[in-house]
Amino acid sequence: MDEQELLSTVEKFFRGEMTAEEEKFFQDLRNSNPELDQTVVEHLYFLNELSSFTERKRFKEDIQHIANHLIQSGEIDNTAVKSESKVVFLWKKYKRTMAVAASIAGIVSIVIAGMNSTLSTGKQNNIKPLVDKIHQQENKTRQIENKINQLAAARNENTKPRVNSNFRATGFLIDADHNYIITNAHVVKEAKNQLVIENSKGDQYYAAPIYVNDLSDIAILQVTDTSFKKLHSFPYVLKKSSADLGEQVFMLGYPKQEIVYGEGYVSARNGFQMDTIFYQLSTSANEGTSGSPVINRHGELVGIISSKETNAEGVVFAIKSENITSAISEVKKLEGHKNIQFTSIPGLKGIDRVTQIKKVQDYVFMIKGN
Amino acid sequence: MEFISNELALLHGLAKSDTASIEKIYKDNYSMIQSLVLNNNGSADDAADIFQETMIVLYDKSRSSDFELNCKLKTYIYSISRRLWLKKLQQNQRTTNIYDNSEDIVAVEDELDIHEKKNNEFVIMEEALAKVGEPCKTLLEEFYIHKKQMQEIAEIFGYTNADNAKTQKYKCLVRLKKLFFQQYKNI
Numbered sequence: 001m002d003e004q005e006l007l008s009t010v011e012k013f014f015r016g017e018m019t020a021e022e023e024k025f026f027q028d029l030r031n032s033n034p035e036l037d038q039t040v041v042e043h044l045y046f047l048n049e050l051s052s053f054t055e056r057k058r059f060k061e062d063i064q065h066i067a068n069h070l071i072q073s074g075e076i077d078n079t080a081v082k083s084e085s086k087v088v089f090l091w092k093k094y095k096r097t098m099a100v101a102a103s104i105a106g107i108v109s110i111v112i113a114g115m116n117s118t119l120s121t122g123k124q125n126n127i128k129p130l131v132d133k134i135h136q137q138e139n140k141t142r143q144i145e146n147k148i149n150q151l152a153a154a155r156n157e158n159t160k161p162r163v164n165s166n167f168r169a170t171g172f173l174i175d176a177d178h179n180y181i182i183t184n185a186h187v188v189k190e191a192k193n194q195l196v197i198e199n200s201k202g203d204q205y206y207a208a209p210i211y212v213n214d215l216s217d218i219a220i221l222q223v224t225d226t227s228f229k230k231l232h233s234f235p236y237v238l239k240k241s242s243a244d245l246g247e248q249v250f251m252l253g254y255p256k257q258e259i260v261y262g263e264g265y266v267s268a269r270n271g272f273q274m275d276t277i278f279y280q281l282s283t284s285a286n287e288g289t290s291g292s293p294v295i296n297r298h299g300e301l302v303g304i305i306s307s308k309e310t311n312a313e314g315v316v317f318a319i320k321s322e323n324i325t326s327a328i329s330e331v332k333k334l335e336g337h338k339n340i341q342f343t344s345i346p347g348l349k350g351i352d353r354v355t356q357i358k359k360v361q362d363y364v365f366m367i368k369g370n
Numbered sequence: 371m372e373f374i375s376n377e378l379a380l381l382h383g384l385a386k387s388d389t390a391s392i393e394k395i396y397k398d399n400y401s402m403i404q405s406l407v408l409n410n411n412g413s414a415d416d417a418a419d420i421f422q423e424t425m426i427v428l429y430d431k432s433r434s435s436d437f438e439l440n441c442k443l444k445t446y447i448y449s450i451s452r453r454l455w456l457k458k459l460q461q462n463q464r465t466t467n468i469y470d471n472s473e474d475i476v477a478v479e480d481e482l483d484i485h486e487k488k489n490n491e492f493v494i495m496e497e498a499l500a501k502v503g504e505p506c507k508t509l510l511e512e513f514y515i516h517k518k519q520m521q522e523i524a525e526i527f528g529y530t531n532a533d534n535a536k537t538q539k540y541k542c543l544v545r546l547k548k549l550f551f552q553q554y555k556n557i
Contacts, residue, residue, distance in 0.1 A: 003544050004537070004540040004541060004543075004544055005540075007540055007543055007544055007547070008536075008540050011543075042551075043547070046547045046550060046551070049491060049494075049495060049550065050495065050514060050546075050550075051514075052488070052491065052492075053491070053492055053495040053496070054514040054515045056426065056429075056488070056492055057515050058387070058515055058516075059387055059425075059426065059429055060422070060426065061515075062387050062389070062392065063392055063396075063422060063425050063426075064422070066389060066392050066393055066396060067396060067418065067421075067422070070393060070396055070397065070400075075393075075397055076396060076397060076400045076401065077401065077404075245438070245440075246438055267440045267441075268440070282440065282441070282442075311474075312474045313442065313474070314441075314442055
């Protein structure tokens with residue numbers, strides 16, 4: 001076989017155009033003839049190089065064409081002049097160093113704490129009026145809310161007055177028989193006087209903190225309100241193993257007075273400064289989502305949203321599910337709580353996301369208080 | 371909430387050289403890279419080159435089997451362009467630092483190493499192709515890069531039929547292969 005013929009045969013093989021019979025014949029030939037095999041390997045290497053070359057060349061031509069088109073249509077501007085002087089950049093560089101210095105504790109918990117700012121108003125005179133306005137607005141809203149409640153109460157004796165809350169976060173059911181709800185420790189800390197859970201319909205029920213662990217940032221509450229109607233067992237199960245990098249997850253929480261769905265993926269096995277309690281997620285989380293369940297596509301509870309990094313967009317930390325297991329066993333040891341049990345009836349595997357959300361949302365609550 | 375799935379879709383599109391995806395990535399990121407280069411001793415043409423090279427890194431990455439994106443696409447693109455431009459500046463010994471205000475940059479050393487290796491191979495093949503002479507060069511380009519059919523090529527070059535064109539193509543390919551390995555050894 002001369003070189004041309006061999007090259008054309010090898011190319012046929014490289015492109016996968018051989019019939020099974022031809023391929024068998026070709027492989028047999030290679031097996032029986034080491035010298036030929038050597039040449040085939042060389043050809044294959046060359047054809048592979050040629051293929052990457054042509055692919056890249058084609059891609060280059062494509063993007064050149066697209067870039068020219070975008071410049072002509074004015075959709076990208078390639079004539080932009082220097083936008084900022086060097087001095088500005090030096091300043092920005094300096095500022096960046098400052099920002100790094102200021103971010104030694106660069107994570108924030110994500111619970112809405114509207115009233116907290118009053119504590120620091122002395123230091124921040126320049127923003128005080130705005131803060132006050134927010135409060136006036138809030139108070140007005142509250143007055144209206146109270147009036148509505150009074151009216152409702154007048155009609156229905158059973159309706160109790162609503163709790164005026166100064167923060168909002170998220171929590172979810174982990175024991176449907178005994179009404180235990182899990183959220184973050186830092187959320188419970190916001191409640192100095194009263195603590196309530198609120199469902200999506202706006203019904204509030206009193207709850208009491210049973211267990212608060214600052215280290216893992218987990219708190220378990222029990223709904224103490226007798227008017228709370230027991231829910232059926234929830235469909236999510238507790239994930240026993242660690243989540244994988246890149247694992248797709250979704251969250252349900254209350255960054256506003258309405259349940260909000262979000263999705264993302266596990267981007268690192270550890271949290272801020274390698275904290276092993278947490279996963280790092282790539283997603284966005286706003287104030288109020290603290291305590292949201294993080295669930296993978298099989299309906300396994302992977303973790304609980306806790307905090308986010310202040311200096312980088314989309315870096316969110318979630319408490320690993322194994323901490324939930326240990327928190328539950330801690331609660332078991334407490335007087336009067338030995339019956340706590342994460343009882344679920346699995347029902348999320350293999351169903352589409354919209355249905356999954358429908359099945360989970362009733363078990364996710366707002367956590368409010370003052 | 372963030373549209374991570376959109377960014378992934380964009381990269382899947384890029385892997386297939388889908389025009390709409392490429393356009394979107396250009397539109398969303400070009401001005402950012404342009405100001406990076408312009409503000410660090412570069413020209414508009416430099417910026418265009420750097421962005422094109424960044425797109426190639428991204429393209430290779432999106433096609434690799436272990437592809438994974440652990441940060442925002444914008445951050446990734448910025449990090450690659452920044453590294454590429456810094457390297458260019460250092461080669462010309464103009465400066466060894468870039469002044470910018472970006473706070474999130476990710477490590478892209480691995481990608482850049484792979485990119486450099488692929489670049490070298492690309493240059494070797496390009497030089498071999500330049501040396502192979504006409505009509506071989508155009509014939510091979512038409513067949514491999516522009517994916518023309520043998521029949522079409524026969525018509526362009528005036529061969530009487532596709533089989534003759536095919537024989538010629540393999541003659542050219544054998545020559546290219548020799549030149550390629552010659553170049554390869556010289557480096």
